Amino acid sequence: MLAMNARRADLGFRRAGNRVEVEISGPATVRLMEPEDLMVEQLGGPTLCPGGTYSAGRVVLEVPEDAHWLHVVDVVGLGGPVSISAARVVR
Numbered sequence: 001m002l003a004m005n006a007r008r009a010d011l012g013f014r015r016a017g018n019r020v021e022v023e024i025s026g027p028a029t030v031r032l033m034e035p036e037d038l039m040v041e042q043l044g045g046p047t048l049c050p051g052g053t054y055s056a057g058r059v060v061l062e063v064p065e066d067a068h069w070l071h072v073v074d075v076v077g078l079g080g081p082v083s084i085s086a087a088r089v090v091r
Contacts, residue, residue: 006074008038009087018063019090020071026082029074030059034067053078060090 011020011032022030031051033041041047051061051072063069071087 006072006076007084008073009071011069011071011087011089013067014063014069014089015091016063016065019060020063020069021058021060021088021090022071022073023058023085024054024056024073024075024082025084026056026080027053027075027078028059028082028084029053029072029078030061031072031074032061032063033070033072035070038070038072 014020020032024030029052031049033047033049037047037049050064051059061071073084075082075084
């Protein structure tokens with residue numbers, strides 16, 4: 001389940017093929033989610049969202065389809081403090 005203190009960025013409507021980049025300094029789960037998926041996950045339901053768990057460095061995710069997207073970074077339970085850059089969309 002998504003932690004309450006996860007960092008979220010509302011990317012608005014994005015076209016398929018756009019890339020979203022973020023830099024992380026330690027382990028974090030980085031995903032793209034549609035708003036409906038976020039609601040399902042907050043209620044404890046399962047979701048299948050692009051992304052995964054990464055150790056550190058630059059993470060680049062590709063938008064899979066035209067839709068409204070959120071960029072979510074969650075570090076709870078994965079280790080010590082982690083710095084996270086702002087999400088950047090690359091067309």
